[in-house]
Amino acid sequence: MIETVARVESNIEVAPGFRLLTLSFDRAINPEVGQFAMMKPSGCLEPLLRRALAVYRVERPDKLSFLYQVLGRGTQALSLAVAGSMVDTLVPLGNGWPTQSLTSSGRAIVVAGGIGSASVLMLCERLKRQGVDTRVFFGAANSDVALGCGLEDFKELALPLTVTTDDGSLGERGFVTAPLERHLQAGDGAGATIYTCGPWAMMSRVAELAARFDVRCYASLEAPMGCGFGVCVGCVVAVKTDGGSDYGSYKRVCTDGSIFPAEQVRWEVNAMGH
Amino acid sequence: MGNIVNHDPRLAVEIAGIRFNNPVIGASGTFGYGLEFAELIDLNRLGGFSTKGLSARPLAGNPPPRIVETHGGMLNAIGLQNVGARAFIEEKLPLLRRFDTRVIANVFGYSDDEYLEAITILNDGEGIDAYELNISCPNVKEGGIVIGNSPTAAARLTEKAKRASTRPLIVKLSPNVTDIAELGRAVAGAGADCLSLINTVVGMSIDVETKRPRLSYGTGGLSGPAIKPIAVRMVYEVAAAVAVPLIGIGGIASATDAMEFILAGATAVQVGTANYYDPTVTIKIVEGLSAYCDTLAVERIASLVRAASPGN
Numbered sequence: 001m002i003e004t005v006a007r008v009e010s011n012i013e014v015a016p017g018f019r020l021l022t023l024s025f026d027r028a029i030n031p032e033v034g035q036f037a038m039m040k041p042s043g044c045l046e047p048l049l050r051r052a053l054a055v056y057r058v059e060r061p062d063k064l065s066f067l068y069q070v071l072g073r074g075t076q077a078l079s080l081a082v083a084g085s086m087v088d089t090l091v092p093l094g095n096g097w098p099t100q101s102l103t104s105s106g107r108a109i110v111v112a113g114g115i116g117s118a119s120v121l122m123l124c125e126r127l128k129r130q131g132v133d134t135r136v137f138f139g140a141a142n143s144d145v146a147l148g149c150g151l152e153d154f155k156e157l158a159l160p161l162t163v164t165t166d167d168g169s170l171g172e173r174g175f176v177t178a179p180l181e182r183h184l185q186a187g188d189g190a191g192a193t194i195y196t197c198g199p200w201a202m203m204s205r206v207a208e209l210a211a212r213f214d215v216r217c218y219a220s221l222e223a224p225m226g227c228g229f230g231v232c233v234g235c236v237v238a239v240k241t242d243g244g245s246d247y248g249s250y251k252r253v254c255t256d257g258s259i260f261p262a263e264q265v266r267w268e269v270n271a272m273g274h
Numbered sequence: 275m276g277n278i279v280n281h282d283p284r285l286a287v288e289i290a291g292i293r294f295n296n297p298v299i300g301a302s303g304t305f306g307y308g309l310e311f312a313e314l315i316d317l318n319r320l321g322g323f324s325t326k327g328l329s330a331r332p333l334a335g336n337p338p339p340r341i342v343e344t345h346g347g348m349l350n351a352i353g354l355q356n357v358g359a360r361a362f363i364e365e366k367l368p369l370l371r372r373f374d375t376r377v378i379a380n381v382f383g384y385s386d387d388e389y390l391e392a393i394t395i396l397n398d399g400e401g402i403d404a405y406e407l408n409i410s411c412p413n414v415k416e417g418g419i420v421i422g423n424s425p426t427a428a429a430r431l432t433e434k435a436k437r438a439s440t441r442p443l444i445v446k447l448s449p450n451v452t453d454i455a456e457l458g459r460a461v462a463g464a465g466a467d468c469l470s471l472i473n474t475v476v477g478m479s480i481d482v483e484t485k486r487p488r489l490s491y492g493t494g495g496l497s498g499p500a501i502k503p504i505a506v507r508m509v510y511e512v513a514a515a516v517a518v519p520l521i522g523i524g525g526i527a528s529a530t531d532a533m534e535f536i537l538a539g540a541t542a543v544q545v546g547t548a549n550y551y552d553p554t555v556t557i558k559i560v561e562g563l564s565a566y567c568d569t570l571a572v573e574r575i576a577s578l579v580r581a582a583s584p585g586n
């Protein structure tokens with residue numbers, strides 16, 4: 001975990017409302033796949049809190065890029081950061097995707113929804129490099145959003161890829177969990193590990209399918225974060241406990257996660273609050 | 275860990291017989307158990323820090339969502355999730371003893387007896403410099419603010435806590451009262467060695483789409499720069515009402531902010547929410563206070579406590 005001021009190399013709009021921010025650092029960062037950073041433009045007084053962005057790509061050990069959707073005040077402030085300007089950054093954070101147990105004989109299913117894709121591109125690259133039999137399910141609201149969420153980068157990986165859009169403007173019409181369910185129903189998920197990142201409702205459904213088909217599943221969660229390094233205890237998710245004491249029924253998304261075994265999460269308690 | 279730090283002697287302050295190398299203290303609830311910051315700053319350079327509120331038994335806290343950002347601040351309703359006093363002594367304190375910084379144990383309970391139980395457990399811990407009695411947390415339904423809203427109840431608990439405690443007692447005041455000076459007088463009269471103020475200001479934010487409060491608890495405590503003028507005013511008022519030293523808290527994010535509190539009547543300050551968006555802010559404030567002393571030829575920062583008062 002390093003607290004530093006990074007320099008904006010570029011901050012390009014990749015589709016309306018979606019941008020790719022590339023930051024250079026004064027030292028090597030070497031994040032694990034699935035880790036994130038807390039950041040806001042240096043000198044920015046409002047909003048107060050930094051925003052959590054997943055590391056999209058490691059361009060060089062000291063140069064990272066972040067794909068993000070401009071949604072609220074924090075990402076709007078970031079969207080205005082021009083090349084050469086500075087960004088206060090705490091990085092790398094979170095536990096990263098557990099891929100160690102997967103070998104070339106293993107199988108993986110990656111399910112990305114919306115900008116949740118930003119957390120799994122490097123995971124897909126890693127799985128491919130490890131020779132893991134990997135299939136990607138990529139869902140977005142429409143074709144523009146799919147492009148904003150990095151669809152072209154996923155296509156370049158040349159992994160088996162199923163695309164869905166809510167409005168049918170690209171790929172299959174409907175939610176990404178529909179083709180996932182068919183895939184699992186056909187028995188094609190046997191022995192696989194599912195990795196998912198996306199909207200809460202989508203991940204909740206993926207977790208349900210994983211449980212039904214008895215497939216191991218990890219989910220990268222999102223929650224409003226105060227600090228990103230465990231002290232504010234604001235970004236908690238409700239988890240299942242062994243009973244007994246209530247203590248331990250909430251875990252911090254930032255330091256206990258952001259990636260959790262899906263069966264640990266109490267999906268009926270939405271950590272995002274909507 | 276054992277870094278030799280050249281402290282600026284002009285910044286040293288004393289509270290209830292405890293010497294702080296400087297008046298900058300990490301605020302309870304925003305500084306974890308201190309150790310979380312060891313990777314980011316040199317804890318030896320801090321005046322001290324106050325722990326996350328410790329209860330006799332571990333607490334789970336409130337369901338999410340627990341925080342929401344507002345203009346110039348944030349609302350939180352964490353609900354005092356903490357490891358418990360016993361685990362703090364066994365797991366955190368041994369690691370903290372390696373640092374030369376003052377450790378204040380913030381104490382919480384749902385009843386007078388639970389506060390005393392937590393203090394009794396913590397009395398066994400080696401390396402705690404003082405207790406801070408949290409009678410002002412707005413995010414739990416019993417204890418905390420229920421006691422802190424009533425000068426009588428606050429004084430009663432202060433008196434019992436002082437008797438149970440083997441260490442200096444700081445009492446943390448709530449701003450959610452009609453007359454904070456009256457509350458301060460009651461608590462100081464009951465034996466508090468120091469008052470810290472303010473805790474968060476009760477607020478609410480509503481999601482206009484779901485038509486529900488954004489926090490699961492409903493209300494939350496407002497913190498950050500937005501509350502600073504309220505806090506400065508309250509420190510100024512309480513300083514005029516009591517003789518014990520004060521620790522100023524509320525939206526401090528720079529040395530200038532810290533100086534406002536000192537001039538209003540605080541001997542030291544606690545830095546809270548700013549730690550979230552700049553984990554190194556406490557060290558920057560220490561450096562800024564030295565720079566302030568240089569610029570204005572201040573020999574001892576303690577000489578400026580309450581300098582803004584008309585009598586000074």
